[in-house]
Amino acid sequence: MRRICWIIYNGFLPGDKFRDYAEMIQKAAINHGHEASIYTNDEVISFLNETPSLLAEQITKLPHYVVFTDKDIYLAKQLELLGIPVFNSADTIEISDDKIKTYQYLAKRNIAIPKTIIAPKTFGCHLDTEKKFLKQVREQLAFPFIIKEAFGSFGEQVYLIQNELEMKKQLKAITDQPFMFQEFIQTSYGKDVRIQVVGSEVITAMLRTSNGDFRANVTTGGKMQTYEPSKQEKKIAIQATKAIGADFAGVDLLFGKDETPIVCEVNSNAHIRNLLECTGINVADFIISYIEKRLKEGII
Numbered sequence: 224m225r226r227i228c229w230i231i232y233n234g235f236l237p238g239d240k241f242r243d244y245a246e247m248i249q250k251a252a253i254n255h256g257h258e259a260s261i262y263t264n265d266e267v268i269s270f271l272n273e274t275p276s277l278l279a280e281q282i283t284k285l286p287h288y289v290v291f292t293d294k295d296i297y298l299a300k301q302l303e304l305l306g307i308p309v310f311n312s313a314d315t316i317e318i319s320d321d322k323i324k325t326y327q328y329l330a331k332r333n334i335a336i337p338k339t340i341i342a343p344k345t346f347g348c349h350l351d352t353e354k355k356f357l358k359q360v361r362e363q364l365a366f367p368f369i370i371k372e373a374f375g376s377f378g379e380q381v382y383l384i385q386n387e388l389e390m391k392k393q394l395k396a397i398t399d400q401p402f403m404f405q406e407f408i409q410t411s412y413g414k415d416v417r418i419q420v421v422g423s424e425v426i427t428a429m430l431r432t433s434n435g436d437f438r439a440n441v442t443t444g445g446k447m448q449t450y451e452p453s454k455q456e457k458k459i460a461i462q463a464t465k466a467i468g469a470d471f472a473g474v475d476l477l478f479g480k481d482e483t484p485i486v487c488e489v490n491s492n493a494h495i496r497n498l499l500e501c502t503g504i505n506v507a508d509f510i511i512s513y514i515e516k517r518l519k520e521g522i523i
Contacts, residue, residue, distance in 0.1 A: 234263025
């Protein structure tokens with residue numbers, strides 16, 4: 224049977240990297256003999272009446288599966304309601320997109336993360352630095368520490384706070400965005416590891432380093448090189464992927480004391496172009512092979 228695949232990405236975001244990721248998945252699917260089409264999230268519209276359906280003029284039949292490379296959770300859920308297997312699932316994307324939820328799921332599985340304190344919801348009111356809550360933050364997390372917004376990508380919305388003045392300034396700037404206070408892992412300053420997991424297998428990894436920034440994201444100027452993760456790093460990356468229910472994910476690890484791995488983030492829609500350029504391994508092929516296996520096994 225010739226499987227029909229849709230790859231959906233967000234057509235509203237600037238730059239070519241989102242389309243590029245979709246095209247990498249499309250090419251891999253075609254190489255596996257699938258009929259693969261790319262759609263933006265405004266070309267496949269969710270419609271609700273007595274039943275859920277889709278509005279899309281160019282679509283004549285539904286796909287056998289969807290690779291969802293976006294964070295439009297409502298659309299992903301709509302596709303699932305229509306009985307279409309979606310990789311990754313809407314629930315997984317929702318957890319991964321919200322860093323606070325991600326850390327909650329990781330902590331529930333006893334997976335190593337930085338010490339994290341979730342900021343209370345303030346409904347637009349600024350946190351008074353004399354509040355008992357912030358005194359507890361200062362007791363648990365000595366300066367410097369991290370303030371991290373729940374939603375953000377490419378190392379943005381993450382701030383290294385050195386002192387009280389910087390904390391007051393950042394709290395004022397954040398306003399009503401959900402955020403957390405987090406332990407700063409000094410031993411991992413300017414370096415981390417991106418490990419790509421598909422299913423229960425580590426496919427490839429790269430070390431990212433930065434000389435001038437505490438973050439090592441390539442988007443913020445970090446350099447990359449091939450990396451062979453240890454057994455412990457592989458184990459925790461797979462555990463983190465499963466903790467959020469992901470079929471595949473890019474797991475970012477920090478280096479703790481004695482290089483003990485600590486999970487920084489779990490990215491359900493991790494871009495794979497940099498991994499290909501760094502390691503020569505095309506993760507898209509592994510993703511499609513994994514999906515084929517899941518569909519053949521009839522698990523979905």
